[in-house]
Amino acid sequence: MPVNNGAGRRALLGAVCAAILLGGCADPQSPGGRRPEGKGGTVSPSPASPAPGASLPRPAEIPALGPATRARIEPTTEQALVVMGDGRDSDRSTAVLYERDPVRGWQAVSTPWPAHNALRGWTDHHRAGDLRSPIGVFGLRDAGGRLPDPGTRLPYDRTEEFNMPGTGFLGEPLEGSFDHVIAIDYNRTPGTTPLDKTRPLGLDKGGGVWVHVDHGGPTRACISLPRERMRQLLQALDPDKNPVIVMGDTVALAR
Template sequence: MRRGGARHAISAAVACGVLLTATAACGGTAERTSPAGAPGTNNPASPASPRLTVGTRLPGVGDRMWKQVPAGTRQALVVYGDRRDSPDSVLVLYEKRGTAWEQTASWPAHNGRMGWTTDHLMDDERSPVGVFTLTDAGGSLRSPGTRLPYWYDDNAFAASVIQEEAHAHDFDYVIAIDYNRLKGSPPFDWTRPDGVEKGGGIWLHVDHGDGTSACVTVPASGMKTLLRTLDPARHPVVVMGDREHLKA
């Protein structure tokens, strides 16, 4: 399936804090890849690391946030932000086996350059605190093998024509965070059910070494592992926020 969308490409990229050239906005096509591939769960930083059983609840997640995790969820990413006003965080992948959660991988991560907020607005440069489903993916590179619907589009994600070299590979791989977006659509779709002022285009994507406009970033190896691991049948979610908000 091929889909165009210049406005979508520009809007999504601006939401993640990068600037595209005019070339990126013209003639984009998207190829949707059917879910495929087998999961992989080892931490690339420590390939032989064993699974760590952490209990029947996600560590560091208090009652308020825990109640928002759907009962059927068996894969969860938790983004532990250092502080409310910090862009630094850690992303941990947990998977549920029987009644127990196991930590299967973790990576250093970045969030919004101004930190976190419980009332995200467009251009506030803070990542939204909350629990969000993960249903769609894509990138300027072809899928490394994922069960998530994957839209490949080297123009819409515009990785090769971003003006700043530091951001040249940001959108090689992307997983859309279901904040103010239409599930089942490409990550670069511009639809904003709660209104444009509430922001959108918030993704997991490849890290560039510092804070973002609202997205969460991990190393490229981590993005590949997440794409190969996340399974729609296991109803994956991301639980994200600074540590104080998470444990409330």
């Protein structure tokens, strides 16, 4: 029987189309089968985009601080001097200055500085004469000293009344310890000289707790830093950043 040429051509065309579809000729990397090319004819990768619903990284927190301690740092605070004691009854600490970046969160802006605290360590309930430093988060708003202002933005009261004669617990001379000081807002009236003796919580709760120049031994309640670090701290603190000191032993600050 003679072959119908028209029907044969239609059958052959259908077979070719089926083979094309089954072979997947469309480029799977490019919609519509067109492969995008970059320089030199290489494929340009598509820019990465976040997956739907993906969240941005959370701003960093200050290391080793627990939720209760963090909650005491006000949202308006952008500077924090963290003084972490070696132990509950230790007179040695490490201090690091942090600043809060609006995107990255808390970032260390100093190296770790050696520091001293009170002779008998730390307490949650400071009393006058207990020879322990108070644990907590306190403002840093007022400064002063026997020597001239080293360039701080805090109010600075210079007077010879910051003279400190005598010897410390290890027999070390105390002279020069108050050349530069920063008042810690524990049981005091902010906005006054560090020498102000007003005690809003009562005299039995102690007071006159400062950050001051280290004299090589433990303090009665204060925090002390090496002289050059003290100057750096004074120059770094900015009252517009509502600076605070976060101070205590490692276990207490982890709460």
